[in-house]
Structures are given as structure tokens and as C-alpha cells.
Amino acid sequence: MNVRAGANGGIHPLAGIVKCGECKKAMSRKSSKGHAYYCCRTRREKGKQFCKSHSVREKVLYAAVLEAVNLQLWQLGDMRALTQRVQNAPGKPADTRDFGYRITISEKQLENETAVFDKSYYDFARGVISEAQFKRIRGICERRQAELENLIETLRQETKITGVKPAAFDAFQKGRRFTELTRGLAFDLIETVYVYEDMSLEICFRFADPSIPS
Numbered sequence: 001m002n003v004r005a006g007a008n009g010g011i012h013p014l015a016g017i018v019k020c021g022e023c024k025k026a027m028s029r030k031s032s033k034g035h036a037y038y039c040c041r042t043r044r045e046k047g048k049q050f051c052k053s054h055s056v057r058e059k060v061l062y063a064a065v066l067e068a069v070n071l072q073l074w075q076l077g078d079m080r081a082l083t084q085r086v087q088n089a090p091g092k093p094a095d096t097r098d099f100g101y102r103i104t105i106s107e108k109q110l111e112n113e114t115a116v117f118d119k120s121y122y123d124f125a126r127g128v129i130s131e132a133q134f135k136r137i138r139g140i141c142e143r144r145q146a147e148l149e150n151l152i153e154t155l156r157q158e159t160k161i162t163g164v165k166p167a168a169f170d171a172f173q174k175g176r177r178f179t180e181l182t183r184g185l186a187f188d189l190i191e192t193v194y195v196y197e198d199m200s201l202e203i204c205f206r207f208a209d210p211s212i213p214s
Contacts, residue, residue, distance in 0.1 A: 021196035023051040054197045070177040110148040117141040
């Protein structure tokens with residue numbers, strides 16, 4: 001299941017943005033009994049000795065992040081200044097060519113993983129490596145291939161995102177708040193959201209003013 005894709009085929013607002021506050025690794029989005037959660041991937045994949053166990057319901061996380069975004073924007077106030085900050089924010093791709101380059105690199109890495117798997121199968125068939133070694137290599141390759149395929153799909157979706165529309169800023173200027181956490185809003189304004197074991201959040205904004213606490 002592609003947990004990055006939303007019901008309408010787009011990307012979930014915080015995909016790739018939510019990270020564990022303890023290990024600083026990306027958190028995974030999982031669905032269970034009609035609810036979506038973000039949980040620590042390190043703990044789930046490597047074991048309890050590598051990170052603490054914690055998760056947060058997506059609905060709660062979105063509401064908290066949206067409220068923080070609105071508060072930060074309300075404190076900044078000047079939408080023209082904010083727009084300029086967003087456009088000049090470090091780490092934000094200038095255009096879709098940056099995404100195209102990352103897609104090309106990821107596709108090359110995917111080809112390499114396939115080549116490694118093919119070679120391991122050939123070595124196993126010739127008796128160069130044992131069945132246990134082959135299974136271990138296969139597991140690593142399959143996991144890495146799935147990660148790269150997911151990343152490539154995400155990057156392709158990102159090329160379609162034009163960010164927060166001027167009309168959205170106009171609406172915010174009138175109503176003093178956004179009412180929905182969209183991918184464009186999150187992509188333009190937020191660098192990272194760290195989730196800690198006690199469910200506290202640390203939100204790193206792209207446009208953050210040092211004088212304003214996050």
C-alpha cells in the first residue's frame with residue numbers, strides 16, 4: 001500500500017516532513033481500523049533498542065500543525081514579506097528541474113538495486129553464495145527498491161505542486177487563518193515537523209523569523 005498517496009491520488013500534506021524527535025528519522029504513515037497514524041520507523045524496523053515507541057494520530061497532528069501555521073502567520077502579519085521569504089527559503093527547489101534531477105538519480109539507484117539482486121540470484125544459482133545469503137540480499141534489495149519507487153512517485157507528484165496560491169494568501173489576509181492543511185501549504189511553509197515521545201511537536205518553518213518562537 002502506498003501510504004504517501006491520498007484518496008484523490010495526491011500526496012498527503014506532511015509526507016516526508018514528519019520525523020521522530022528522538023532519532024530524527026522519517027516517521028511512517030500507517031492506517032488501522034479507519035484511522036491513520038504516524039509512527040517511528042526506526043523502532044518498527046530495527047527494534048526497541050534503537051528508538052522509543054511512539055505514534056500520533058494523523059488527524060490530531062494535522063490540526064496541531066495547522067494551528068501552529070496560522071499562529072506563526074498571524075504573528076508575521078505582512079503577507080508580502082512572507083511571500084518573499086517563502087520564495088527565497090533555503091532548501092526549497094527553485095523549479096521542477098531540481099525534482100527532475102532527483103528523479104533521474106533515484107531511477108539510476110533503482111536500476112543498481114535491480115542489478116545487485118540479479119547478480120545475487122546468478123551467484124546463488126552457481127553456488128557462489130548460500131541460500132541464506134541470497135535471501136538476506138533479496139530482502140535488502142526488495143526493501144530498498146520499494147523505498148526508491150515510493151520516493152520516485154513522490155517526486156513526480158511534487159513536480160505538479162505549485163505551492164500556496166496568491167489567492168490563498170489573500171483569503172488568509174481577510175480571515176486571518178487557513179482552514180485546511182494542504183500539501184502546497186505544508187510544502188511551501190514547513191521544513192520539518194518533529195514528533196516526540198510525550199507527543200510534543202517541534203515545527204521548523206522555512207520562513208521562520210528568529211524573533212518568533214515556533
